[in-house]
Amino acid sequence: MRSWSKVDIGDVAQVWRRNRDVYRRLWRTEIIAPMLEPLFSIMGFGWGVGSLVAGKVMGVSYLTFVGAGLLTFTSLLRALFECTYAAYFRMVYQSTYDAILATPVEVESLALGEMTWGVTKSLIDGLIVLGVLWAFGAVLSPWALLIPFIIVIGAFWVAALSLWITAMIHDINYYNFYLGSVFSYLWFSGAYFPLDSLPAWAGWLAWMVPVTSVIDALRSLMMGHLTPLLLLEMGYVLVAFVLTAEVAMRALRRRMIN
Amino acid sequence: MARLAIEAGEIRKDYGTLTAVDRLSFTVEAGEAFGLLGPNGAGKSTIMRAICCRSPLTSGSLKVMGLDVACHQRSIREVVGVVPQENNLDPDLNVRENLLVYARYFRLPREVAEERTERLIAFVELEEKRNARIDELSGGMKRRLMIARALLNNPSMLILDEPTTGLDPHVRLAIWDKLRNLRQQGLTILLSTHYMDEAEKLCDRLMIIDHGHILVSGRPRDLIEAHAKRFVLEVRGCQSQPLRTHELGVIAEQHGASHLYFAPTAEQLAPLIGEYEGCETWLRPSNLEDVFMRLTDRGRLT
Structure with missing residues (x-):
């Protein structure tokens, strides 16, 4: 945890504020465009696919079931894009990292600031999608009020993983491998259908990815089915984040200080 | 304040098998303007990166304002202003915001940041552009804004990597004027350049390096007499x-x-x-x- 010990929360906040200030200038394009896609997918799943799935999935309507997956993916992808393409632009094309590293801010605080900003965007989008799901009647329990916390923890892991990749690559096209893996994983994540429909080995592989835990935890809160498993899942995601962030911070230090 | 702004003792930097800087020693006195000259790939940028704490040394000791780069990186960056070779202004922010946001990285209180931003915008004569986007600025304006940004933390030393490369003669004169003005106010200036007239006009002392070694160092006049009659x-x-x-x-x-x-x-x-x-x-x-x-x-x- 060498890198974590170098983090200065005050500096993290300054890096976060820089991104927030830019976001405030561009919020119309930043909010409206990314919201159209989930809105249509929820309508599609609610009215389209949902009407074809006659029975209930895990005891709830298909929209509630798949809503948890859509909410997770829509929101976590925001952290992914923020800590891949957007971060890469700031690091390589705009040299924003170089400018920041000429000030007292250390690489580790810069990295965590970038991750925190990615998480913030995930949270904003997550809240909007959650609102849409609620309006469609897919949210069945007041425990859903805890969903933002789950999104934040999950987004932190995704942000750390994405920034790690950003610190490692020297060509923006390498993100295609990452995105390809993410969208392949989507089908094995339990977002669209229950994991027990998969062969056991595929199920275990899926559970190794922390996002699977996020989807499951989020779904149980939407449905109000609370079990101790929820805490285990969140613990797993949290530990994954702490370790991945350490690796990401080290990689970014190697990249920037050499 | 330390008498020596920079104290480099036998500094060496290897990149794999390449030695970019080879056991090089020099000092820069507080308040002087010091030039770093040399062909491309001579080791100038490596030395500057080491001073800015962006490049750990392979061996040797390097002190900036009396502080060791190996262990006081944060304190060093608090008292140094950096103008890198490539402008890295924030294209997502306007002129004023560029300075205000940058001031936050130094944790300047809001009022101080506002006051310095206004003063520095006036110093680099960008008053009419204070709300302009960065891509509306000319090359010379961007360079001036870079210098203003490097001065936000009231540094004791300003480090400039090729401050006027690619600028027209009028703009270069204007920037030299600003730098001389700062030098008269007691700021230590370290600059690298490929323009000999720039070095001759701005620097009290300079050194010419090549292949990571110092070829000569001294006052421009003395160097000319000694090596070019x-x-x-x-x-x-x-x-x-x-x-x-x-x-x-x-x-x-x-x-x-x-x-x-x-x-x-x-x-x-x-x-x-x-x-x-x-x-x-x-x-x-x-x-x-x-x-x-x-x-x-x-x-x-x-």
Whole structure:
């Protein structure tokens, strides 16, 4: 945890504020465009696919079931894009990292600031999608009020993983491998259908990815089915984040200080 | 304040098998303007990166404002202002915001940041552009804004990597003016440049490096006297003629298609002009460029 010990929360906040200030200038394009896609997918799943799935999935309507997956993916992808393409632009094309590293801010605080900003965007989008799901009647329990916390923890892991990749690559096209893996994983994540429909080995592989835990935890809160498993899942995601962030911070230090 | 702004002892930097800086020692006094000169790849940028704590040394000791770069990186960056070779202004923010946001990285209180932002925008004469986007600025304006940004933390030393490369002569003069002004206010200035006139006009002392070694260092005037005498006769377009190496007290050198003769007085060089009938000859006081070419080009172009 060498890198974590170098983090200065005050500096993290300054890096976060820089991104927030830019976001405030561009919020119309930043909010409206990314919201159209989930809105249509929820309508599609609610009215389209949902009407074809006659029975209930895990005891709830298909929209509630798949809503948890859509909410997770829509929101976590925001952290992914923020800590891949957007971060890469700031690091390589705009040299924003170089400018920041000429000030007292250390690489580790810069990295965590970038991750925190990615998480913030995930949270904003997550809240909007959650609102849409609620309006469609897919949210069945007041425990859903805890969903933002789950999104934040999950987004932190995704942000750390994405920034790690950003610190490692020297060509923006390498993100295609990452995105390809993410969208392949989507089908094995339990977002669209229950994991027990998969062969056991595929199920275990899926559970190794922390996002699977996020989807499951989020779904149980939407449905109000609370079990101790929820805490285990969140613990797993949290530990994954702490370790991945350490690796990401080290990689970014190697990249920037050499 | 430390008497020495920079104290480099036997600093060395390896990148794999390449040695970019090889056991190099020098000092920069507080309040002086110091120039770092050398061909591309000589090690200038590596030295500057080391001073800015962006590049850990392989060996040697380096102190900036009396603080060791190995363990006081944060404190060093608090008292140093950096203008890198490439402008890295924030294109997502306007002129004023660029300064205000940057001030936050130094944790300046809001009122102080506002006050300094206004003062620095006035200092670099960008008042009319204070709300302009960065891509609306000319190259010279961007450079001036970079200098303003580097001054936000009231640094004791300003580090400039090729401050006027790619700018037109008027803009260069304007920037030199600002830098001289800062130097008079007591700021230590460390700059790297490829322009010998820039180094000659701005620097109290300078060093020329190549292949990670110091070739010479000293005051520009002294270096010119020691390495390029005082006068030079330049002859162009004389490939077919032999170099006259027999004149007493005259140094003769060939650089590409030109012959160069250096001597302490113009009288010693005047007779040579007659020997080059039909060639373009030019008798002039020698300058830093001659020193640079003599020291870094020998064996490369002849």
